[in-house]
Amino acid sequence: MTAVLFQQVSRHFGAVRAVDSVDLAIAEGEFFAMLGPSGSGKTTCLRLMAGFEQPTGGHIEIFGETAEGVPPYRRNVNTVFQDYALFPHLSILENVAYGLMVKGVAKAERLKAAEEALAMVKLPGYGTRRPGQLSGGQRQRVALARALVNRPRVLLLDEPLGALDLKLREQMQEELKSLQKSLGITFVFVTHDQGEALSMADRIAVFSDGKIQQLGTPEDVYKRPKTRFVADFVGSSNVLPPDFVEGLGFGKHYASLRPEAIDLGDGPGRKQFSGRVTAASFLGAANRVTVEANGARVAAMLSASISVPAQGETITLSFLPQDLHMMDGTQ
């Protein structure tokens, strides 16, 4: 079943098209990432799902029910906010039980459910503290418990790991992923961190200028970027200009080529080109070499068994034709 459906959804703020004719369908139980730089419309899409924004055009459905005009408090959707938005005047337990409290669940019952939710996010016994007494990582878990205790059908996460340090972020990535699997709830999360999106999501929508540039599995988006923007933003792929691609015997299009797909020398069935080395560095497992070839800058990961080429040296590089991916547009 489709959990969230967007049909030609737009949200314009005056002349600014924050979200512009977006179509997407998120399946039930999916871990869905909306990836993009700030101002790309991904957070506005999340807010449209939560009900904090209303579309200026198009149609939204959540589990088959029309969502336009339905206020946030009548949606079976909960949000983990970027700044966590814990209520500072309530204890942790009261924070978690808040959603049940406003729905009129009896006190004993809601406190028990809140305790269980806290245990689920590995914070048992923290109920009597105040949000101000917890660390950033702990507050994040409380925010998660506060949302999950309501048993939402869709959980929205707005840059949930943005404020955490690297180590904590990696740990939370794994925990979120396993939590999502065990609960079976649809997770929709917004991030500007491509690594986070690639490692966690079942599918990724890459946003730019209010539009979805590409929607696909992490592997699709990473290996077969459809547009220059996706190639630039998601991977460390080389974006080859149309003239360069044409010169190698392909059509006149932009194309992407991952640095790992390039080797030194030539071989049977391989496409080769030569370039002058502008930068070279030893990375341990590989040498990262940047060459200038026919006006294009190309980065290549070369085997470390060959010594690092000198700067200014002209070297021959090659790749297999199937590793080159044509993209939309010739501009």
Add this chain to the structure above:
Amino acid sequence: MRSDKNTSAPLGLKIAAGLGLAFLHLPILLIFLYAFTTEEKSYQFPPPGYTFKWFAAAWNRPDVWEAMGLSVRVASISTVVALVLGTLCAAAVSRTKFFGREAVSLLVILPIALPGIITGIALRSAFSFAEIPFSFWTIVLGHATFCVVVVYNNAVARFRRISGSLVEASADLGADSFQTFRYIILPNIGTALLAGGMLAFALSFDEVIVSTFTAGQQSTLPIWMLEELIRPRQRPVTNVVAMIVVLVTFLPILGAYYLTRDGDQVAGGGK
């Protein structure tokens, strides 16, 4: 007061500070002292004798009760009006963006920056222009002009520290607007409103200038005191009443100070 022995101030400075404080507060002590004097007509120092009879005298003067009653009622109603209007205005200014927001903010604060005499004259002309007779309500209106400012200032500072996402989080968790106000906004601005309300009450209770222009023939407590000083009957009674005014206004201000001092742990903790 804490002083560190190593960084003790020079003696001259200490004396100067002491004299400054004495200059500020000795006259108030003298007011208290002459509430107990046996000499009725003049301020003789030291007082020839001490007595509690002026407290009884004040208690038995109907004009004191009348003035006090009027002042308490005016201060209470002005405070309630200020609480409602000040909170609504603070909410509008801090939670939404609209054309002329800064101008509204300035206009609300203006009455407390303007000299009271200007507010007084303006209101008096307005009342006579609109042919509104002086009454209890004209005094309340006059006082509300500056009481609103105090409540607004307290509330707006607190509103700004409530992160906007708290309100959204509450809605997200299933609370309608009323529940969000009741469970999230009110607890976070409660102490600020209480402090603002107490200050407003204290300000209204001892206000003279605006009252003079808007009271007509009625006497609030401060106006009564002014009249008593000009035409004294039992001079120490005025001092007794002055003591009461000090208590009634000083305690709320002290309370307001303590309430807003620790405001940081109440608001803005969501970050």
